[in-house]
Amino acid sequence: VALQADALPVLDLAPVLQPLGSAAYLRTDTHWSETGAEAAAKAVAAKVAELGVSATPAQQLTRQLQPPALRPGDLVRLAGLDWLPQSLQPTGEQVAESRFDKVEQAAAMSEDDLFGDSQLPNVALIGTSFSRNSNFVPLLEQALGVSLGNFAKDGGEFSGAAKDYFASPAFRETPPQLLIWEIPERDLQSPYRDDIELPAL
Secondary structure (H helix, E strand, O other), rough: OHHOOOOOOOOHHHHHHHEEEEEEEEOOOOOEOHHHHOOOOOOHHHHHHHHHHOOOOOOOEEEOOOOOOEOOOHHHHHOOOOOOOOOOOOOOEEOOOOEEEEOOOOOOOOOOOOOOOHHHOOOEEEEEHHHHHHOHHHHHHHHOOOOOOOOOOOOOOOOOHHHHHOHHHHHOOOOOOOOOOOOHHHHHHHOOOOOOOOOOO
């Protein structure tokens, strides 16, 4: 509500994820599954298109599903059971993750682009471990057809990634045309108060 009051576009992913039910999340982890991450990525890409932002630079990715493998989930740690022997912990989850590879293509640079700035992403992503799990970033890049500047941070909560990014040379020297800020609902309900100040873009 506060972001909308400041005329910032907001995308609520609840209506996108709710129809997927439990398939949107990992069974032994608090994060999205690839199914949920893909649905979220497509919704974000549609919002970017709706805003009329022309994301660059173009990038194509191929996607190949890998064989299922054991994926340790964070629920065991959050439940305080990670000290138990593996045999006494909840059964782990087998997850078949995707592997993404870039399709090589010639970089189109103008004659006056001495430092290759035209090939730097004009869309940046900040957020939490949700952006760093289940291939959300490559799924979003594939949905947008571009390369993103990824500045998400594990354990960043509401503002950790934002504080680091806004103070970084990456932001000062090459500010993005569009900043995508992934904010988990649970962080909006955190009891702490954060006085982060949004810079003028």
